[in-house]
Amino acid sequence: MALSLAIGLLIDDAIVVRENIVRHLERGEDHFTAAREGTSEIGLAVLGHHHVGGRGVYSGGIHERNRGAVLLPVRITVAFAVLVSLFVSFTLDPMLSSRWVDPDIERRGSGTF
Numbered sequence: 504m505a506l507s508l509a510i511g512l513l514i515d516d517a518i519v520v521r522e523n524i525v526r527h528l529e530r531g532e533d534h535f536t537a538a539r540e541g542t543s544e545i546g547l548a549v550l551g552h553h554h555v556g557g558r559g560v561y562s563g564g565i566h567e568r569n570r571g572a573v574l575l576p577v578r579i580t581v582a583f584a585v586l587v588s589l590f591v592s593f594t595l596d597p598m599l600s601s602r603w604v605d606p607d608i609e610r611r612g613s614g615t616f
Contacts, residue, residue, distance in 0.1 A: 504577060505576070505577040505578075505580035505581045505584070506580060506584060508577075508581070509580075509581045509584055509585070512552075512585070512588075513584055513585070513588040515552070516549050516552075516588045516589060516591070516592035517588070517591060517592050517596050519545055519548070519549060519552075519592075520541065520542055520545055520549065520592045520593070520596050520597065521596055521600065523541040523542070523544060523545045524537050524538050524541035524542065524596075524597065524600045525537075525541075525605070526541065527540055527541045528605070534600065534601045534602070534604070535601045537600070537601070538597040538598070538600045538601035539597065539601075541597070541600075542593060542596075542597040546593065549589070549592060549593075550589070
């Protein structure tokens with residue numbers, strides 16, 4: 504249940520990082536520089552997105568004593584999924600973007616942004 508609730512939050516990380524890397528590639532930067540700069544620019548925004556979006560999952564209410572036992576597995580699952588998503592977005596996604604060439608971006612050339 505927790506993963507189905509958080510799937511949009513998890514997929515969004517990689518999409519935002521990848522789109523920013525593609526934006527740098529379209530400006531004409533090489534793949535390594537685009538991956539490094541694109542990830543560093545968007546990192547704080549992605550972390551802030553999880554901080555604001557996760558408040559509902561992690562915050563307690565007036566009935567926390569009654570809900571705590573029911574929502575604890577959901578909270579743990581969402582927290583673990585978010586950590587894995589952040590790891591992938593900040594490490595694997597930029598690394599793959601710096602190594603693999605996107606033929607659509609190469610075909611369009613630089614300076615089209």
